[in-house]
Amino acid sequence: MSFRPFFSAQGEGVKKLKLFNFRSYLGSFEMNLEDCFSPVVLIGSNGAGKTNLLEALSFLVPGRGLRYSRLLDIPFHSDIRYQDEKVIEMPSRWSVFAEAYRGEFMTEVGTGVMPNQKRRQVKVNGQLKKSQESLEDILSMLWITPALDRLFCSDPSSRRQFLDRLVQAFDGAHAARCSNYYKAMRQWGRLLKEGRVDEKWLSSLEEVMVSTGVAIGAARLDIVERISRFLKEETDSIFPTATLEIKGFLEQTLQEKPALLAEDLFRFKIKKSRAIYADGGSFSGPHTTDLKVYYQAKNQDAALCSTGEQKALLISIILAQLKAQMKEKGVCPMLLLDEIYAHLDKKRQEALFEQVSLFPSQVWFTGTDVDLFKGLQKRAQFFNIENSTASCFRAVA
Numbered sequence: 001m002s003f004r005p006f007f008s009a010q011g012e013g014v015k016k017l018k019l020f021n022f023r024s025y026l027g028s029f030e031m032n033l034e035d036c037f038s039p040v041v042l043i044g045s046n047g048a049g050k051t052n053l054l055e056a057l058s059f060l061v062p063g064r065g066l067r068y069s070r071l072l073d074i075p076f077h078s079d080i081r082y083q084d085e086k087v088i089e090m091p092s093r094w095s096v097f098a099e100a101y102r103g104e105f106m107t108e109v110g111t112g113v114m115p116n117q118k119r120r121q122v123k124v125n126g127q128l129k130k131s132q133e134s135l136e137d138i139l140s141m142l143w144i145t146p147a148l149d150r151l152f153c154s155d156p157s158s159r160r161q162f163l164d165r166l167v168q169a170f171d172g173a174h175a176a177r178c179s180n181y182y183k184a185m186r187q188w189g190r191l192l193k194e195g196r197v198d199e200k201w202l203s204s205l206e207e208v209m210v211s212t213g214v215a216i217g218a219a220r221l222d223i224v225e226r227i228s229r230f231l232k233e234e235t236d237s238i239f240p241t242a243t244l245e246i247k248g249f250l251e252q253t254l255q256e257k258p259a260l261l262a263e264d265l266f267r268f269k270i271k272k273s274r275a276i277y278a279d280g281g282s283f284s285g286p287h288t289t290d291l292k293v294y295y296q297a298k299n300q301d302a303a304l305c306s307t308g309e310q311k312a313l314l315i316s317i318i319l320a321q322l323k324a325q326m327k328e329k330g331v332c333p334m335l336l337l338d339e340i341y342a343h344l345d346k347k348r349q350e351a352l353f354e355q356v357s358l359f360p361s362q363v364w365f366t367g368t369d370v371d372l373f374k375g376l377q378k379r380a381q382f383f384n385i386e387n388s389t390a391s392c393f394r395a396v397a
Ligand SMILES: Nc1ncnc2c1ncn2[C@@H]1O[C@H](COP(=O)(O)OP(=O)(O)OP(=O)(O)O)[C@@H](O)[C@H]1O
Pocket: 022, 023, 024, 025, 044, 045, 046, 047, 048, 049, 050, 051, 052, 053, 073, 074, 075, 076, 077, 078, 368
């Protein structure tokens, strides 16, 4: 995939990052970047706190962050419960704060969980907001983590999550759509399992599932179409062209029938599934959709490709998403690349550097060995991460 830079696209990035009790970062941690658009490289040994930092950044956009963890697992905790015979109180409060830039425009973003609260709160320019939706238009973000190395061989739920992340970076409202769908489905399921057949309540939850479900399906189809267009236009042998196909009842129906008819069919399907669901069964909908990926030149299912080929396909999809977003929205999302070099050969590592150095947005890398990042020595800001502290250093060519 050759790279045509989109010089007109706005860059995104952060300049100041502050964490409080975020995982291994006990108490306050602060990181100041010289530049909010050039690449950042975090070097440190295993367990130093590199991925935790990327995860903290991923909370600057709506959603559950790059580990999809439970919020209560995030505040610093330790197995050491006593010190000088006193019980140590574990913090329940954590927060992430950043000066976030989109082009010239700076927004102060704060997010976290306060003691005895279950929900993640959001502050924008010092003002407490009602929901995460206010993060939608501040930054967009995509990431590749080691957990995605097995994406094509794992269960559909991981590919569904990956697909929704591709949509979310392009269309900030998608996280709210998904969370409303799942929330309604959980309530609906609970009523059925408890045998509380309140027709009015069930129907109103079904209406939420229908409207959000159809919107989710349409947004997924839309992003796959945009990405596929880019993949078709720009073929090269370094990052192989992927063919994407969505397998899901609603998405397939939406491809063949008008949206109103798809809504009717889905409504009918949900109602018909009430008894089955109450008995522990399921029905197909946006919550069961899968994303199939093929290595086009080999006409092969990605699940059957080598580990390195799978990684290259993944990068190819992410780069196509970025380019689609730059061209069609005029904004380049931030990119978080955790241990990206695992499984990539030298040629692909160099090609990735070359492409990334042309991106207008901040790209974050992590690694244990600075030598892997030689190609970025002139442009990137390097930080040593050790025991959850950061120190800036100059990488020498
Ligand atoms: N809530 C938490 N409280 C305290 N420590 C935590 C919490 N969650 C995770 N950790 C610890 O944070 C440490 C750093 O984790 P992280 O995943 O950031 O390491 P890393 O630098 O990415 O290492 P690797 O190179 O192995 O990927 C780990 O030792 C982990 O156990």
